Amino acid sequence: MIRKHKQFKVQAVATLLGISVDQVRRDSDEAGIEVERQAGSGPKTRLFSVENIFDLAAFRAKKHGTRFTRTKIGTIYAPKGGVGKTTATSNIGVTLALLGLRVLSCDLDFQANLTISYGYDPELTHDEAENENIPLDTCVDYHLGHLLPQWQNGQTLTLADVIKKPFGENGPHLIPSEVTLDRLEALFTVDAIMNKKPDLAIAKFLADGLSGKNKGIDLSQYDVILFDAPPAKNQTTRGALLASDFVVAPVSMEKYSTKSVSYLAGVLGEMEETHGKYPQLMILGNFYDMTRVRVAAQVIALTSKYPKAWLDKQVSTSEEFKKVLDDDENLPLVLARPSSAAAGEIRAVTKAILEKMETL
Amino acid sequence: MSKRESEAAFQASLAARLKEAGTAPTGGMHMTSAPTGQSKSLDQLMEDNAPRVLDVPAPPQPASSSASPASVVHDSIIERIAVQLVVDSPWQPRTRYDETELQALGQAMKDRGQDEPMKVRKLANGQYELISGHRRIRAARLIGWPTIAATTVQMDDKQAELATLVSNETHVGLSDYERAKAYKQALDHDLATDQKEVGRLFSCSQSRVSQCLTLYKLPEPILQLLDKYPDLIAYRHARAILKLVSEFPAGEEAIVAAVESMIDHPDLELDELRSLVEKALTPKRPRPKALEPRVIGDKNGSTVFSVKLHERQIVINIKDGVDVEMAGKRTMAALREFAQMIELPEKEKSLKTKT
Numbered sequence: 001m002i003r004k005h006k007q008f009k010v011q012a013v014a015t016l017l018g019i020s021v022d023q024v025r026r027d028s029d030e031a032g033i034e035v036e037r038q039a040g041s042g043p044k045t046r047l048f049s050v051e052n053i054f055d056l057a058a059f060r061a062k063k064h065g066t067r068f069t070r071t072k073i074g075t076i077y078a079p080k081g082g083v084g085k086t087t088a089t090s091n092i093g094v095t096l097a098l099l100g101l102r103v104l105s106c107d108l109d110f111q112a113n114l115t116i117s118y119g120y121d122p123e124l125t126h127d128e129a130e131n132e133n134i135p136l137d138t139c140v141d142y143h144l145g146h147l148l149p150q151w152q153n154g155q156t157l158t159l160a161d162v163i164k165k166p167f168g169e170n171g172p173h174l175i176p177s178e179v180t181l182d183r184l185e186a187l188f189t190v191d192a193i194m195n196k197k198p199d200l201a202i203a204k205f206l207a208d209g210l211s212g213k214n215k216g217i218d219l220s221q222y223d224v225i226l227f228d229a230p231p232a233k234n235q236t237t238r239g240a241l242l243a244s245d246f247v248v249a250p251v252s253m254e255k256y257s258t259k260s261v262s263y264l265a266g267v268l269g270e271m272e273e274t275h276g277k278y279p280q281l282m283i284l285g286n287f288y289d290m291t292r293v294r295v296a297a298q299v300i301a302l303t304s305k306y307p308k309a310w311l312d313k314q315v316s317t318s319e320e321f322k323k324v325l326d327d328d329e330n331l332p333l334v335l336a337r338p339s340s341a342a343a344g345e346i347r348a349v350t351k352a353i354l355e356k357m358e359t360l
Numbered sequence: 361m362s363k364r365e366s367e368a369a370f371q372a373s374l375a376a377r378l379k380e381a382g383t384a385p386t387g388g389m390h391m392t393s394a395p396t397g398q399s400k401s402l403d404q405l406m407e408d409n410a411p412r413v414l415d416v417p418a419p420p421q422p423a424s425s426s427a428s429p430a431s432v433v434h435d436s437i438i439e440r441i442a443v444q445l446v447v448d449s450p451w452q453p454r455t456r457y458d459e460t461e462l463q464a465l466g467q468a469m470k471d472r473g474q475d476e477p478m479k480v481r482k483l484a485n486g487q488y489e490l491i492s493g494h495r496r497i498r499a500a501r502l503i504g505w506p507t508i509a510a511t512t513v514q515m516d517d518k519q520a521e522l523a524t525l526v527s528n529e530t531h532v533g534l535s536d537y538e539r540a541k542a543y544k545q546a547l548d549h550d551l552a553t554d555q556k557e558v559g560r561l562f563s564c565s566q567s568r569v570s571q572c573l574t575l576y577k578l579p580e581p582i583l584q585l586l587d588k589y590p591d592l593i594a595y596r597h598a599r600a601i602l603k604l605v606s607e608f609p610a611g612e613e614a615i616v617a618a619v620e621s622m623i624d625h626p627d628l629e630l631d632e633l634r635s636l637v638e639k640a641l642t643p644k645r646p647r648p649k650a651l652e653p654r655v656i657g658d659k660n661g662s663t664v665f666s667v668k669l670h671e672r673q674i675v676i677n678i679k680d681g682v683d684v685e686m687a688g689k690r691t692m693a694a695l696r697e698f699a700q701m702i703e704l705p706e707k708e709k710s711l712k713t714k715t
Contacts, residue, residue: 073402189464190464190468193461193464193465193468193495193532194475194532195532197409200405200406200409203402203405203406204406206402207402207403207405207406210402211403242405243402243405245402258391259391261391262390262391262392262629263392265391265392265393265394265395266392266629268394268395269392269393269394269395269596270596271395272395272397272399273594273595273596275400275405275408276397276399276400276404276405276408277399277400277401277402277404277405278395278399279399280399281394301391305391305393306391306394309394
C-alpha cells in the first residue's frame with residue numbers, strides 16, 4: 001500500500017475496538033498476532049499496524065460469534081452532492097469491520113472518491129506506477145461493471161480479480177471504481193430501451209453471488225455489503241437501491257438537503273409500487289450543529305415526517321474531516337484520528353445503523 | 361445547551377425555540393412519505409422476475425411473440441423493405457415516442473446493426489403495416505436508413521390486432537394508461553376473457569393488469585385528460601384520486617382541476633395532490649362565535665385567566681401570582697402562530713390584544 005505505515009498504540013486500538021487496554025493485550029496475545037514493539041531502550045510499547053487491528057477485531061468476532069446469519073445489503077445515497085456520502089461509506093465500512101463484521105464496500109461512482117479514500121489511485125497507469133516505484137496494487141484495473149454480464153468484453157473475472165483489500169484480509173474489502181464505470185450506465189440505458197430490466201442487474205448479481213449460483217463471485221462470506229452511490233439519479237443507483245435492505249441518506253444540515261430526503265422517499269414509494277421491494281430508509285444528520293435554529297427546524301421537520309427513519313445519533317460539523325483530507329494519510333477519519341470527537345460520533349452512528357440493520 | 365439532555369427534552373426545547381421564532385416545523389415545505397409496507401426479500405424479487413427476466417432470452421424467435429392462442433404465422437420471410445413503405449399499426453397503443461430514446465436506439469442500430477427484424481404484414485395497397493417495430497422504424501428514419509429488415513407475415517385484422525397489442529416491444533416505456541387501454545381493448549375485443557388471460561397474453565401479472573385497469577374507474581373528465589396526456593398520472597395516482605373521489609363525492613370538479621394542474625407540474629406528489637383538493641373543498645373555517653366569558657384554570661382548577669371576547673377585542677384578565685410577562689409572550693406566540701395560518705384579503709389586521 002502507498003499509505004505511510006501508520007502505527008497505533010494500545011490505547012488507540014482499545015478506543016477503536018471499544019474495549020479496555022488490558023483486553024487488547026490479552027486478546028492479541030491469545031490470537032497470536034505478531035505486533036511490532038517500539039525500538040530503543042525505553043519500554044517496549046506495542047505498535048499495531050492497521051492490519052493487526054482488523055485481525056484482532058476478526059479474532060474477537062470469531063470468539064464471540066458476532067457474525068450475521070444473512071448478508072445485509074445497504075446503499076449510502078442522497079440525490080445531492082457534498083452531503084458526506086463517501087465520507088460516511090468509508091468510515092461506516094471501517095467501523096463495521098472494527099466490530100468484527102466482514103464488510104464489502106462497492107464504489108458506484110465513476111469519480112471514485114471512495115476508492116481514493118481507501119488509498120488507491122484510479123488515474124494511475126501501470127507504467128507510471130512502475131516508473132515512480134509505486135506498488136502496482138495502487139492502480140485500479142477493474143470495477144463492478146467487470147463482474148456483470150452487461151459488460152461484453154468476453155472476459156469473465158472473478159471477485160478475487162476485482163476486489164481490493166486496503167487494510168488486509170480482515171479489513172473492509174472494496175470493489176473499486178474508475179472512470180470507465182460510467183459506461184455501465186450507458187449499457188443499462190440500452191438494456192432499458194430493449195426492455196431487459198437493467199434495474200434488476202445488481203439484484204441478480206447479488207442474488208447469484210449470495211446463493212452460490214455464481215461460482216466466481218462468492219458474496220456469502222460477507223456480513224454487510226455497502227454501496228456508495230453517486231448523487232446521480234441513474235439506473236445504477238436505482239439498481240443498488242432496489243437490491244438493498246436499507247439505505248442511509250446523509251442529510252447535510254448545512255445545506256438544506258431536506259428536500260432530497262423527500263425525493264428519495266418518493267423513489268422508494270415507486271419501488272414499492274413497481275417491485276414490492278424497497279430498502280428501509282435511515283436518515284443520518286451530517287455536519288450537524290445543533291445550536292443553530294435553522295438546523296433545528298430541519299431536524300423537527302425530518303423527525304416528525306420520518307420518525308422511524310431518523311437515526312438518533314448524528315455527526316457534527318467538525319474541522320477534523322478537512323484536516324484528514326489535507327493530511328494525505330489516505331485513511332478514513334475513524335482510523336486516522338481514533339480519539340477525535342468526530343470518530344466517536346461515527347462509531348455511535350454505526351452502532352445505531354447496526355441496531356436497525358439487525359431488525360431487517 | 362447541554363449534550364446530556366435526553367433526546368426528547370432536546371427535541372422539545374427545539375420546538376419551543378421554533379415556536380418563539382414563529383416557524384411552524386414543516387411549514388411551507390412538502391415532504392413525501394416513505395413507504396411503510398412489507399418489503400420483499402432479494403430472493404423473492406428474483407423469483408418474481410425469474411420467468412420473464414432470467415429464462416427468456418431477449419431476442420424472441422421470429423414467430424414466438426405472436427404465439428398467442430391464435431398462432432397464425434404462415435410463410436414468414438425476412439426481407440429488407442423500403443422504410444417509406446412502412447405504416448404504423450392502427451392498434452398500436454403507444455401514442456408518443458421519446459426522442460432521446462429513439463436517438464439512442466438509432467445509435468445502437470448504427471453501431472451494432474439491427475438486432476432482430478421488425479414484424480410487418482403486407483397491405484393490399486402495397487404498403488407494409490407494422491406489427492412490431494414502431495420504435496425501430498422511427499430510429500431507422502432518424503439515422504436515414506433507406507431499408508430495414510422485416511419479417512412479413514400473413515394475418516387478418518383480428519390476428520394483427522392481437523399480435524400488435526401483445527408484442528413485447530410495444531410495451532417499453534408505456535404509461536399505465538396506455539397499458540390499461542391495451543388491456544381493455546383486449547378484453548373488449550374478446551382477445552381475452554378475463555384479467556388472468558390478459559396477464560398471460562401480455563406476459564405480466566394479473567395484479568398489474570387489474571392495477572392498470574383501475575385507471576378506467578376514474579371520472580370521465582380525467583379519462584379525457586389522459587387521452588391527451590397519457591403519462592399524466594400512473595396507477596398510484598389513480599388509487600389516490602379514487603380515494604379522494606369517494607371521500608368528496610361532490611368534489612369532482614376540484615379533483616379534476618388538481619389532476620389538470622399536473623400537466624404543468626408532473627412531479628406533483630400524492631400528498632400534494634391531496635392537499636390541493638382538500639384546500640379547494642374544505643369549507644372556510646367558520647367564524648368563531650363570540651366567545652363567552654370563560655376562565656382558564658391551573659392544574660388544580662383555580663382560575664388563572666379569565667377571557668372576554670368583545671366585538672374586536674380579546675380581554676384577558678390575569679390573576680395574581682401569574683408571571684404577566686411570560687403570559688404576554690406566550691399569548692403573542694400563539695397569536696403569531698395563528699396569524700401564520702391565515703391570510704387577510706387586503707384590509708389591515710384589526711385583531712388586537714389587551715393583557
